[in-house]
Amino acid sequence: xxxxxxxxxxxxxxxxxxxxxxxxxxxxxxxxxxxxxxxxxxxxxxxxxxxxxxxxxxxxxxxxxxxxxxxxxxxxxxxxxxxxxxxxxxxxxxxxxxxxxxxxxxxxxxxxxxxxxxxxxxxx
Amino acid sequence: xxxxxxxxxxxxxxxxxxxxxxxxxxxxxxxxxxxxxxxxxxxxxxxxxxxxxxxxxxxxxxxxxxxxxxxxxxxxxxxxxxxxxxxxxxxxxxxxxxxxxxxxxxxxxxx
Numbered sequence: 001x002x003x004x005x006x007x008x009x010x011x012x013x014x015x016x017x018x019x020x021x022x023x024x025x026x027x028x029x030x031x032x033x034x035x036x037x038x039x040x041x042x043x044x045x046x047x048x049x050x051x052x053x054x055x056x057x058x059x060x061x062x063x064x065x066x067x068x069x070x071x072x073x074x075x076x077x078x079x080x081x082x083x084x085x086x087x088x089x090x091x092x093x094x095x096x097x098x099x100x101x102x103x104x105x106x107x108x109x110x111x112x113x114x115x116x117x118x119x120x121x122x123x124x
Numbered sequence: 125x126x127x128x129x130x131x132x133x134x135x136x137x138x139x140x141x142x143x144x145x146x147x148x149x150x151x152x153x154x155x156x157x158x159x160x161x162x163x164x165x166x167x168x169x170x171x172x173x174x175x176x177x178x179x180x181x182x183x184x185x186x187x188x189x190x191x192x193x194x195x196x197x198x199x200x201x202x203x204x205x206x207x208x209x210x211x212x213x214x215x216x217x218x219x220x221x222x223x224x225x226x227x228x229x230x231x232x233x234x235x
Contacts, residue, residue, distance in 0.1 A: 035224070037224075044214065044226055044227070044228045044229045045161075045169065045214055045216075045226040045229070046226065047222065047223060047224035047225075047226065050223065059223065061222060061223070062221060062222065095168055095169075100174075108157075108175075109156070109157065109159070109216075109217070109218035109223065109224060110157070110159050110171065110174040110175065111159075111161075111169070111171065111216075112171060112174075112180070114168040114169055114170070115168065116168055117168050
């Protein structure tokens, strides 16, 4: 059974750094892309970026480029989303989501599996 | 770049049929597949429709979807409405720049 298990909720102060994780189970982690999606509480979904664990090829949403870093450690089937300096506006739920693929590195624009979400709260 | 516009809310009584629209602002709605996700409070989104009109395994056939090129929109129809259908629904498509494009979401209330 495919599962995406994310790290727990975080409370941080503005200016602090943070790295959250998403661990994949039940499939060949290296051969499926992994995306991050943001949801400000009470608001809609926003795609942030995507990474291919096989070679760490990464693409970012133009609106978020430079604000976050997406990385992966394929040896432990884990993708990461990190900030070097958090802002109050980063307060949101962050989901990892797997685009459907066939295990060859190809990708469709349909998320067939989602993590449970990580709530990040940034407040002084 | 384009925007997907959904109504903020729709409602219906149990047993009724409701339809949620998703209108693409530019470019053809038929140019890229449309997906629909349901999100219950406190839970991640789950797919109810992918590739315009296909249902994932486990999604009942009360859920259907269509594409209308004349209005440049996609629609999600839920028939035989149940209280458990109450949730937020998001349409999603793709774009060469932004890759994933989500609609703003529609809150479905079962009266």
